[in-house]
Amino acid sequence: MTLAAYVPHNYPLDEIEPGLEETAFYDPSNFTYPSGAYACEVEVDPETGKVTIERFSAADDFGNIVNPMIVDGQVHGGIGQGIGQALLEHCVYDENGQLVTGSYMDYAMPRADDVPFYTVDHSCATPCTHNPLGVKGCGEAGAIGAPTTVVNAVIDALQSGGHKVDHIDMPVSPSRVWEAMQG
């Protein structure tokens, strides 16, 4: 029908206009509530403050999953984005309002060797009760879970190394970790 609507060479064009348009609005009775738990293991170089992520696991309940590979990939990308925010990415302006991180020579994007292999688990799939597919949102889960997980792991590593540190602003760069270790 769509094909016919858009190939109008034999239409009576004065009677029917080509094309097919319809607008519908879905008003969900409620939001969806995905939930998850993230864990990671980091190593902090005590001499330089450099953080290395050794392992990262993410378990999410996204309800029914229609395409598992897309969901895994979405979470992988989100964790990468979250690790970038936690450890690397930073917009800095000088006192004149000039952006000093205007190129990748100073703005640190996560690269392949900044991220570990991830374990993702979606085996807990509790169907959402208020949409017909039983699905939940998954788009931002990785990017939401990863920054807190990474920074908490760094703080935990510093505390277990005897440092009285309970907060470091993101990005947790080597120099900031080192400053924090100096007390």
Place this chain on the structure above:
Amino acid sequence: MYAFELERPSTLADAVAALSGGEAQPLSGGQTLIPTLKQRLASPGKLVSLTGIKELRGIRLDDAGQLAVGAATPHVQVAAQDHYPALAHLAANIGDPAVRNRGTIGGSLANNDPSACYPAAALGSGATIVTNTREIKADDYFTGLFDTALEEGEIITEVRFPVPRRAAYAKFEQPASRFALVGVFVAQYAQGVRVAVTGASEGGVFRWAEAEKALAADFSADALSGLALDGAGMIADLHGSGAYRAHLTGVMTRRAVAAAG
């Protein structure tokens, strides 16, 4: 980018002649110069490409047993030679494969970026920078940030490295560019030990005299304990304070000594 003329001489003599007209600048791997032109931060009327000149390319041992690297030799070839492993390791960790396939030792030393790796190797080895008119000792060559002893129109032709007994380069990467936030080159020769530090100082690459003295007496990481630089005169930017760079200089020096074995 502004318009410019390009010449591709095949001999050093032709390159020198092409550069004598003023307004002209040598082009080697282009890894620094081309981005500068793209940002319109320079507008040379003419670029004289050096990479087609055979006598500027390649690696050999000279009569004195020094490793002589042609100025237009790309990093990837320095990384592949096995006469001077610490230098190979340094070259292998510059930038990415594309940068290493194009970027050259002559371009790096002419540019003298305060965060670049080769200046540490040249100063740390007591290398000789050979140009079309003279030979310059590394100790006299580096004169400040992006500043060298080269005269207008002078071309680096070769860099000669005395091969040390043992040596290593330890680089702590700036997280974004992966240039050296601090890089330390340590080399031990019969005459003594040299320690050259890049990335750290507002004056560019420098030798750390106290560390050299301590290592000459005892070439071990322990010999450095108690030695420290302070943050005065060190580069401070969004990637780290002067105090952090001073601290990293100590850490990287110890790691370089340990790696040199």
